[in-house]
Amino acid sequence: MERERADKRADKKANKNGSRIMKQIEVVAAIIHDDEGRIFATQRGYGDYKDGWEFPGGKMEAGETPEEALKREIWEELETRIVVERLVQTVEWDYPNLASGRAYSRSEEPKQALVSSRSTVAFHLTMHCFWCHVESGSLTLKEHEAARWLSKEQLDSVDWLPADEIIVEVLKE
Numbered sequence: 001m002e003r004e005r006a007d008k009r010a011d012k013k014a015n016k017n018g019s020r021i022m023k024q025i026e027v028v029a030a031i032i033h034d035d036e037g038r039i040f041a042t043q044r045g046y047g048d049y050k051d052g053w054e055f056p057g058g059k060m061e062a063g064e065t066p067e068e069a070l071k072r073e074i075w076e077e078l079e080t081r082i083v084v085e086r087l088v089q090t091v092e093w094d095y096p097n098l099a100s101g102r103a104y105s106r107s108e109e110p111k112q113a114l115v116s117s118r119s120t121v122a123f124h125l126t127m128h129c130f131w132c133h134v135e136s137g138s139l140t141l142k143e144h145e146a147a148r149w150l151s152k153e154q155l156d157s158v159d160w161l162p163a164d165e166i167i168v169e170v171l172k173e
Contacts, residue, residue: 022094023123028070029057030132031088031167032139038149039171041158042077045145053158055129055167056144066128077144080137088129089170093163097122129167 032040032055042056058073060066067084074082097120141147150157155168 024126025123026060026126027057027128028060028066028073029055029127029129029164029167030070030074030082030084031055031129031171032074032082032132032134034133034149036151038151039155040139041148041150041160042141042144043146043158044161045141045143049161051145051159052161054161054164057127067130070128070130070132074132075137077142078137079140079142081135082132083135085131085133088131089167091125091127091129091163091166093125093127093166095122095125095162096120125163127163 030040034040040056041053043053044050056074056077057070058077060069061072064072066087070084071082074080139147148154148158152172155172160168
């Protein structure tokens with residue numbers, strides 16, 4: 001399903017003291033590579049983060065391992081079977097409330113949070129990112145607006161969402 005399907009209604013719970021607890025979203029993402037060393041990137045076609053580029057994937061369901069969730073999500077989003085090779089990194093990221101402005105931008109400091117004193121955090125994302133390759137299928141876009149295979153040198157040619165941008169920096173090392 002969708003990765004950061006941030007419900008516009010503040011989907012927060014109150015603790016005993018009446019303070020707000022930030023929404024927590026746990027997702028998986030596939031860093032799909034090919035034999036030429038290129039990485040598959042997708043552009044969101046829906047939601048608050050429409051047009052941002054990301055690694056495909058989505059929310060984990062109860063009882064799923066991250067690897068099971070990733071295989072299911074890639075099948076649902078791209079009609080493709082993947083081989084999950086290894087965990088690259090788990091990213092923790094606080095996404096700002098979109099009422100305070102654009103939630104992502106190209107930046108000299110990709111790890112710098114885009115939450116300012118005027119904005120509030122809409123949700124906290126935990127994203128488990130895995131190195132993967134295609135087992136079968138043709139990467140058919142079911143939910144995304146566009147997709148591109150990017151060489152290491154081309155990784156900066158798209159406007160990545162902030163959490164994904166952290167992984168891009170790791171891939172460029």
